[in-house]
Amino acid sequence: MHGTTFLRDETAAISVDWVVLTAAAVGMTLAVVTVMGDGLDHAVGDIDANLNAPSVIARVQAGFGHTAHDPVAYGALMRSVSQLDTADLDQMAAYSNALNEALDGDSDADTVGNVADLSSAVDIAYANAGTTRTTATAFDEEELTRISSDIGYEAPSIADG
Numbered sequence: 001m002h003g004t005t006f007l008r009d010e011t012a013a014i015s016v017d018w019v020v021l022t023a024a025a026v027g028m029t030l031a032v033v034t035v036m037g038d039g040l041d042h043a044v045g046d047i048d049a050n051l052n053a054p055s056v057i058a059r060v061q062a063g064f065g066h067t068a069h070d071p072v073a074y075g076a077l078m079r080s081v082s083q084l085d086t087a088d089l090d091q092m093a094a095y096s097n098a099l100n101e102a103l104d105g106d107s108d109a110d111t112v113g114n115v116a117d118l119s120s121a122v123d124i125a126y127a128n129a130g131t132t133r134t135t136a137t138a139f140d141e142e143e144l145t146r147i148s149s150d151i152g153y154e155a156p157s158i159a160d161g
Helices: 002-008 012-051 054-060 071-082 086-102 109-129 141-151
Strands: none
Touching: 071 109, 071 141, 086 109, 086 141
C-alpha cells in the first residue's frame, strides 16, 4: 500500500524523492556500463570470432549442404584452407577443380568423398573471403606441394583419382 501511495503522490517532497531515485538508478546504470564496457567489448569480440569460425559457417550456410566424408579431417582441412592467402587458395581451387574433372564412374567412394570435402572446404574459404572461386584447372605442382605441406594436407595425385 505504501509503495503505490509513494508512486502516485505528487506533492513536492515526494516528487523530489522520485527524481532523486530515478537519477540514482540512471547513474548506477551508467556506472555499470562504463565499468563493464571493455569486458563486454572483449566478450562480444570472442562471440563474433566463434560464430564466424569456418566450422560454424559451414554448418549454417544451407547453400553448401555438404555432408563430410571424414568429419574430423574435413574440419581440420576447412580451418587450414580458410587461412590461406588468395594466391594459395587459387592454387588449391585449381587443384580441386582438376580433381573433380578427373573423377569418373570408376572412382572409389573414398576418393570421391575426399575430393568433395576438399571442394567444399575451398568453396567455404572463398565465401568467407567474399570472393568468387576460380574455375581454372591449371595449378603449379611445386606450389601445391608447398601449400599441402604447410596445411598438413596429403594431396593425392590426379592420376590416383
